[in-house]
Amino acid sequence: MNASAAHASNTPDGGPYQAIVIGGSSGAIDVLNVLLPRLPVGLRAAVIVVLHLPRDRRSLLVDIFRPRCALPVQEAEDQQPIQAGHLYFAPPDYHLLIDSGPRLALSVDAPLHFSRPSIDVLFESAADGYGDKLVGVLLSGANDDGAAGLAAIHAAGGYTIVQDPASASMPTMPEAALARFPRQTLRQTPSNTPGKTPAPHVLTPEAIAARFVQLHAQRLL
Amino acid sequence: MPHKTKARIADIEQRLLLDAIYHQYHYDFRAYAQASLKRRLQSALTQFSCKTLSQLQDRVLHEPAVFTGLLQYLTVQVSDMFRDPSYFLALRNEVVPILRTYPSIKVWVAGCSTGEEVYSLAILLHEEGLLDRTLIYATDINPHALRAAEQGVFDLDRVAAFTENHARAGGRSSLSDYYTARYGRVVFDKALREHMVFSDHSLATDSVFAEVHLISCRNVLIYFERDLQNRALGLFHDALVHRGFLGLGSKESLRFSAQAEHFDDFVLEDRIYRKKAGR
Numbered sequence: 009m010n011a012s013a014a015h016a017s018n019t020p021d022g023g024p025y026q027a028i029v030i031g032g033s034s035g036a037i038d039v040l041n042v043l044l045p046r047l048p049v050g051l052r053a054a055v056i057v058v059l060h061l062p063r064d065r066r067s068l069l070v071d072i073f074r075p076r077c078a079l080p081v082q083e084a085e086d087q088q089p090i091q092a093g094h095l096y097f098a099p100p101d102y103h104l105l106i107d108s109g110p111r112l113a114l115s116v117d118a119p120l121h122f123s124r125p126s127i128d129v130l131f132e133s134a135a136d137g138y139g140d141k142l143v144g145v146l147l148s149g150a151n152d153d154g155a156a157g158l159a160a161i162h163a164a165g166g167y168t169i170v171q172d173p174a175s176a177s178m179p180t181m182p183e184a185a186l187a188r189f190p191r192q193t194l195r196q197t198p199s200n201t202p203g204k205t206p207a208p209h210v211l212t213p214e215a216i217a218a219r220f221v222q223l224h225a226q227r228l229l
Numbered sequence: 230m231p232h233k234t235k236a237r238i239a240d241i242e243q244r245l246l247l248d249a250i251y252h253q254y255h256y257d258f259r260a261y262a263q264a265s266l267k268r269r270l271q272s273a274l275t276q277f278s279c280k281t282l283s284q285l286q287d288r289v290l291h292e293p294a295v296f297t298g299l300l301q302y303l304t305v306q307v308s309d310m311f312r313d314p315s316y317f318l319a320l321r322n323e324v325v326p327i328l329r330t331y332p333s334i335k336v337w338v339a340g341c342s343t344g345e346e347v348y349s350l351a352i353l354l355h356e357e358g359l360l361d362r363t364l365i366y367a368t369d370i371n372p373h374a375l376r377a378a379e380q381g382v383f384d385l386d387r388v389a390a391f392t393e394n395h396a397r398a399g400g401r402s403s404l405s406d407y408y409t410a411r412y413g414r415v416v417f418d419k420a421l422r423e424h425m426v427f428s429d430h431s432l433a434t435d436s437v438f439a440e441v442h443l444i445s446c447r448n449v450l451i452y453f454e455r456d457l458q459n460r461a462l463g464l465f466h467d468a469l470v471h472r473g474f475l476g477l478g479s480k481e482s483l484r485f486s487a488q489a490e491h492f493d494d495f496v497l498e499d500r501i502y503r504k505k506a507g508r
Contacts, residue, residue: 084480085480085482085484085485086450086451086480086481086485087455087458087485088485089485099480102451102480103265105262105264105265105268107262107263107264107454108263108264113262113264113265114451114480115262115265115268115451115452116306116308116448116451116478117265117268117269118307129268132268133264133267133268136236136267137264139232139233139236163232164232164236165232
């Protein structure tokens with residue numbers, strides 16, 4: 009597996025990744041501010057973001073990011089067909105899932121890890137829907153939401169990235185995700201290899217942004 | 230086994246289980262949004278000590294009590310009273326003045342679950358002086374939820390949030406006027422219940438049963454795939470009187486529906502629509 013990973017220069021069956029899912033909680037909005045404005049027009053993947061938010065207030069994420077991003081930015085609506093090169097934020101107080109189509113789907117099922125939207129809910133349904141055509145990114149946060157979801161994306165053959173805990177203002181969330189992988193595989197994971205790797209890539213916000221640009225240049229994103 | 234194969238088998242098992250439920254118990258979940266349903270079924274596996282959905286299917290078919298338990302997993306929705314206060318405020322300010330012009334008023338809460346919204350609407354209509362000439366039909370497919378709704382009993386620790394929502398919804402009275410608290414629970418006034426009819430009704434398999442002026446169906450359609458959403462919206466269209474009102478959940482819209490052309494936006498930001506004239 010390591011040998012094939014080292015030579016992989018593509019998703020396992022050749023096409024580009026169809027979606028990037030990003031999850032974060034406290035401390036993540038600053039990281040999104042590094043990542044999202046760098047995403048180029050012509051991106052081949054849709055970008056779907058869950059950020060933990062206060063439940064009873066309107067989200068300001070669209071207002072904040074729309075003027076800063078090259079991609080069209082919107083709040084996810086139920087049954088909305090997912091379009092490549094568009095950026096979607098989960099609305100407050102709803103879970104966001106990927107359903108067949110692929111379409112966006114919402115639910116008001118009970119909060120998970122005290123969170124609605126929950127990162128695990130998005131990541132696990134995205135792993136089901138996109139399989140190995142998915143990039144999963146887990147950022148700064150103060151609980152362990154997203155750890156199971158990132159592991160599911162990894163198990164389905166997706167490309168996984170965890171914010172380097174040393175660079176996170178709240179390292180709990182990235183650390184919880186990395187704790188699911190043996191230490192040794194973390195060290196062995198090549199820093200810039202697309203395709204199947206033994207563990208998530210551990211990168212600083214700047215390096216994640218650079219990775220997106222690189223994958224786009226390789227026509228993988 | 231490769232991940233893709235496992236995922237495909239899980240999809241097959243889910244379809245077969247839903248077929249089995251439909252054929253044996255006549256509950257139709259086949260056109261529900263499958264991603265949410267999958268999460269609920271996965272958590273049910275633990276509850277019923279099954280490793281796979283195939284094993285659960287075996288138990289569901291041969292043990293009716295297991296099906297009854299599973300139905301709770303698949304359908305029960307916990308909402309709050311006056312959830313999304315701005316919705317109730319918009320009903321109060323924009324819809325109530327028009328309802329007031331009718332000699333008698335019929336309201337349908339479709340997918341009422343354990344009744345939070347039914348009691349919210351009854352209280353709002355009482356505050357506006359309309360409850361005496363109103364009948365509220367409250368329907369759901371889950372008989373346990375309907376029974377709970379009919380009791381009008383809620384845990385006391387939820388009431389602080391209900392009270393705050395009620396005030397933000399323009400409440401003209403104190404919520405505590407409508408319930409009595411005992412043993413950690415509150416029981417809502419029987420006088421409210423005299424204006425409610427609770428009934429088993431499926432948006433997936435049943436048809437229209439009454440003509441109504443207002444339908445409130447919030448955070449129910451998000452559990453349906455598009456075809457079933459269209460079916461339900463078709464029922465709503467047929468059930469509404471000329472220029473009747475339809476209220477949806479705050480993130481639901483008619484935008485992606487075939488029924489959009491039959492409704493006008495009324496208070497779009499609160500997802501209140503009005504049946505178009507002429508059909």
